[in-house]
Amino acid sequence: MNIREKANSNRLWAIAGGVNIRTKILGIVLALVLLLGAAVTLQVRATVSKTMNIQLEEQSVSTSRDLAARATDMILINDMYSLHQLLLDTEANNSNVRYAFIVTPDNQVLAHTFGDGFPQDLIAANTVETTEHHRTVILETDEGKVWDTAVPIFDGQAGVARVGISDQQLHQTVENITTQLLITTLLVSAIGITTAALLTWVLTRPILQLVRATQAVGRGDFSHRVNRWANDEIGDLADSFNNMTVQLAHAAEEHAEREQLRVRYVNGVIAAQEDERKRIARELHDSTSQTLTSLLIGLRALGDVCPQPEIHARADELRSIAARTLDDVHMLALQLRPSVLDDLGLPEALERHMADCRRHYPINIDLAVNGLEERLPPNIETALYRITQEALTNIFRHADAETASVIVERRGNKVITIIDDDGKGFDPHHMSNNNGHLGLYGIRERIELLSGTLVIESSEGHGTSLFIEIPLPPE
Amino acid sequence: MRQICVFLLIILSLLGCTSTQDQPSVYLSDRSPLPTIQDQTVVPLRVSVAAVISPQGTAESYQPLIEYLSSKLNRPVELVQRRTYAETNQLLQAGKVDIAFVCTSAYIAGHDDFGMELLVAPQVKTEAVYYSVLIVPFDSPAESMADLKGKVFAFTDPISFSGRVYPTYLVAQLDSDPSDFFERTFFTYSHDNAIKAVAEGLADGAAVDSLVYDFALQNDPTLAQQVRVIHRSSAFAIPPVVTGPQIRPQLKATLQEILLGMDNDPEGQKVLQLLGFDDFVTIEDAAYQPIREILANTPPLTP
Structure with missing residues (x-):
């Protein structure tokens, strides 16, 4: 050919x-x-x-x-x-x-x-x-x-x-x-067209119904059923389609139940984790910090009362170790569960986290918060805090970025969060679990639990932007 | 849609192709008046043969005689035929034909009315006589004219002696006339057609010239199984060859000489044989007296 x-x-x-x-x-x-x-x-x-x-x-x-x-x-x-x-x-x-x-x-x-x-x-x-x-x-x-x-x-x-x-x-x-034959041909054509139109109507009616039903199923509506018009192949198809819809509906129901279970479970896990972190943080703050503070005071007192320079020097050394340890414990407690998040709210907690980050990493971080004069529901605040924490950790660890910015803004009954950096970026279509993207899955999981959406815009060498939108529950 | 249009165009063009016309060679609408038939420069001798037999039979039988006369006279000779004896007589009277072979009653009528002249008479079996024979279909039970009462009868010519006058005479002898005696009669205008009419059962009887009957039987022997003769008249003087009253005496003498001398000429003998004649002889008007008597005893003929 x-x-x-x-x-x-x-x-x-x-x-x-x-x-x-x-x-x-x-x-x-x-x-x-x-x-x-x-x-x-x-x-x-x-x-x-x-x-x-x-x-x-x-x-x-x-x-x-x-x-x-x-x-x-x-x-x-x-x-x-x-x-x-x-x-x-x-x-x-x-x-x-x-x-x-x-x-x-x-x-x-x-x-x-x-x-x-x-x-x-x-x-x-x-x-x-x-x-x-x-x-x-x-x-x-x-x-x-x-x-x-x-x-x-x-x-x-x-x-x-x-x-x-x-x-x-x-x-x-x-x-x-x-002339007679041509007239006959035209008449037969007219009859043929009428018959064919009728025939196609008979033939295509079930097909069109099937198309509408398929579209409904595509939208997730499993309640649609098609009629079996004729005892032919299309009738079989209609039956088979109806069976499929029933099974799909069944499967969807099971899936929804499982999803609900999973959400409840994940919510429970996250709540328990947060509670556990809160408890550990409080323990660290209240008990361990107090103990270390007492140790510091004791070491200072020991240094003061002991005239021997050697012991004085050793006590000073131990005191500085204890002071560093206290700082570490503070830091750890803060990271586990900043009490400021519970006490002063998300903006303040984020501000403090940023300040900590600036102290520990050589990077410029901007934070802009708008419209959060009112406190958000605790679970959303926690989630946004954790998401920001995770995203910044990713940036510090993988992005090689010089600057990063975080914008949190309430618009009507939803919260928009944008986190971007000027780092090396990655191809969002080729994320794999073993490449440090586990954090992103955690972020997505949290967002989906809150019925929010996540859009990742990134490409090799052009930085990364995360657009997060979380609906607020009706008041 | 474009394919459908192309498809329809092809069909239409195929339909159109089937009637192509060539250039006409004849224009039927382009008509011009026919030229009038020119008078012949050489005046032919015109010979008429009364319709004893059908026109085709006459033309076939007399063609050799026509050609013979033409060669003897060294001038064209034309055969002129008419449907009835009366028409032939009119041609003779008006001088539109020169000589004619006529029936006996036609001669008598012509002789008495306008002076028709006898030229010669043919001889058959050494006699210048003939008979009227009454014929019926072969399987007919009729044995005489009396048995044909209420039947269909075929006359030859309205003024034929053997075909009309004689049977009418026979019916008159039975004290009746043909319109009462027969259920129906019709004219065949020739003797051979009258024989065919009886043979094919169209007529239950007919009277015909014995010369024609014998000649027909000779040409078609199967006729003997189809018709039979139930009556034969007494001998009558044979139908003569005549001329009109205006004929030039010299031509009449020349014609008489040629016809009378035919039996001495080998060519003439052949022609006579084809006509079924032995020779031609002179004949006198007196020979027809018995016929005049029969005519006198026969009621007037309706045309």
Whole structure:
């Protein structure tokens, strides 16, 4: 198949595929009827023309033989009136006869049916030997084809009888038949189109219903059922579709239950984790910090009361270790669960976290908070805090960024959070668990628990932006 | 949609292609008046043969005689036929034919009306006589004219002696006339057609010229199985060859000489044989007296 054929075939497919089934079936029916009608019309025309041509020739011969036989006596007894009457009768009784005339042996017209005058060249157009039975020639005249037969009368002694059979009536008949056939074809086409339209309606109705039902299933609506219209393949498809929908609905129900369980479980885990962290943080703050503070005070007192420089130096050293440890414990407690989040709210907690980060990492961090004068629900505050914490940790660890910014803004009944950096970025479509992206999964999980959305925009070398939108529960 | 249009166009063009016309060679509408038939420069001798037998039979039988006369006279001879004896008589009276072979009653009528003249008479079996024979279909039970009462009867010519006058005479002998005696009668205008009418059962009986009957039987022997003769008249003088009253005496003498001398000429003998004649002889008007008597005893003929 060369390129052009392939292109044509593609175009054909494009045309065939571009129309709906209704049009296809209508097209097939119309094409079939028209093709059949045209073929039958042509065939009938050809056959009728052929048959009638043969019949005209036979009629020409038989009419002129009859005329010759009946004219013999009239010519011999010179009965011109009867002869003329015979010619007129011959013409009148055979609608195909265009003319009839008698030629004497010396080529004079004895009688004819033309009335006024006689066509030139007609006598010479056909001649017959006296020994011949007859001779027929097809004359091309100004009135169409004429089968002219010459028959010798009384072996030529009484002249020649000539009869011309015109094909005008044949043409008329053929035209009539053609018209009838074409009208029939058009009628059948109309009936065919109506029937095909009905048929396609019957055929496509269940298919269209199936399409609507599929769309509904696609939207998650499993309540749609299709009717089984006919006991055929489409009926089977409808049944199978209904079964599938039932099973899908069942599966979706199970899935929803499991999801609910999971959400409850994850919520429980997160709450327990937060509680645990809060407890540990409080423990660290209240108990361990106090103990370390006491240790510091004790070491200072020890240094003060002990005059020996060596012990003094050792006590100072231990005191500085204890002070660092206290700082670490503070830091740890803060990271585990900043009490400021519970006490002063998200903006303050974030501000303090940022300050800590600035202290520990060589990076510029901006924070902008808008519209959070009112406190958010505790679970959302915790989640946003943890998300920001996780995202910043990712940036510090993987992004090699110089600056990072965090924007938290309340817009109506939702909270928008944007965290971006100018680091090396990554391809968000190729995240894998073992590549330090576990944090992102944690972020997504938290957002989805709150029915929020996460959009990650990033590409290699162009930094990363996280767009987080969390709806607020109605007041 | 474009394909459908192309498809329809192809069909239409196919329909249109089927009627291509060639240049006409004859124009039927271009008519001009026929030239009037020119008078012949050489005036032919015109011979008429009364319709004893059908026009085709006459033309076939008399063609050799016509050609013989033409060669003897060295001038064209034309055969003129008419449907009835009366028409032939009118041609003779008007001088439109020169000689004629006529029926006996036609001669008597012509002789008495306008002076038709006897030229010669043919001899058959050495006699210049003939008979009227009454024929019926072969399986008919009829044995005489009386048995044909209420039947269909075929006359030959309205003034034929053997075909109409004699059977009417026979019916008159039975004290009736043909319109009452027969159920129906019709004219065949020739004797051979009357024989065919009886043979084919169109008529239950007919009276015909014995010369024609014998000649027909000779040409078609199967006729003997189709018709039979139930009555034969007494001998009557044979139908003569006549001339009109205006004929030039010299031509009449020349014609008489040729016809009477035919049996001495080998060519003439052949022609006579084809006509079924032995020879031609002279004949007197007195020979037809018995026929005049029969005519006198026959009721007037309705045309």
